[in-house]
Amino acid sequence: MSDSNNFDLQAFLPYLLNQAAEASSLSFQRVYQERYGMLRGEWRVLFHLGIFGQMTARDIGLRGKIHKTKISRAVQKLAEKRFIKRQRNADDRRQETLQLTVSGRAAYLELRKTAEHYQTDLSAEFSAEEFALLQTMLKRLIKPCAQSPQQRPLT
Amino acid sequence: MSDSNNFDLQAFLPYLLNQAAEASSLSFQRVYQERYGMLRGEWRVLFHLGIFGQMTARDIGLRGKIHKTKISRAVQKLAEKRFIKRQRNADDRRQETLQLTVSGRAAYLELRKTAEHYQTDLSAEFSAEEFALLQTMLKRLIKPCAQSPQQRPLT
DNA sequence: GTGTAATAGTTACTTATGTAACTAACAAGG
């Protein structure tokens, strides 16, 4: 066994997950990229603010496990696009409170609708039970592997 | 509904898959990176050659859906490390036949063993049926999204 | 207060990678 050539790369979970993540991202990516000129980090920050309201960069990083330099850059781009408003916090002047502008909220709602449709399409591949199980299993995979604060390149 | 804040980012499949892919890659990455100084593209090429024997860069790209420039760079690195042997094909002198050297095969076998252990650990989180279903579902997600030949950044 | 440590966020530097342009080799029609 230690020399037989029977390793199944297509069954190796990190590889499989990576391929699935790539494949499942393509269509959605096209929308936020071609329509709003956003990168991955940007839509993620946008969604965090759309969902949770005003947050600091730190909050977003903790919740989304995103490295602070990625957030810093995404925030700059989103501010240039006038999608978010930055306001230094009076209590602690190191922090900045971020929130969506009107057009930022519009972009968020538009992208959220796209995401919902996309999710519907993806889930149509499976039964409701299967899909729910898939989500549960993925969440279980995420938790135990205590993710390092720094984000690393994928396998 | 179009303005309510109930979108669940943690349930959005491209996001979930991405997080799961990242989390599940970390430990394995540590091994191939710290032990062999390899990047993602390199272990993938190494595994293709370990599993399928000699191949051209083109073959690897087709099978693994990896962009040719990534392969070209990975092949260079692996050749520098003396893990693969490159040989111009006599029939068609554009092509190069790649195969593992003895030390390349040793690295492959070592990493494969690591991968197998790692896979075992991951699968221990679930029942055998659940784990098999997870793999099946991921494969189904990969197929329909006809992946573009160029690899794109993840969502 | 004063000094030390910790935190929020930015920037510099290096490396990685996608895109497109390129070289070299083959194929096929004339």
Place this chain on the structure above:
DNA sequence: CCTTGTTAGTTACATAAGTAACTATTACAC
């Protein structure tokens, strides 16, 4: 042959992103 088109693989250029160093601010001990 010679031209046109295609393919295997590499390289150049621009952009993305991780690491570490940095600035500014706060917290805490003394």
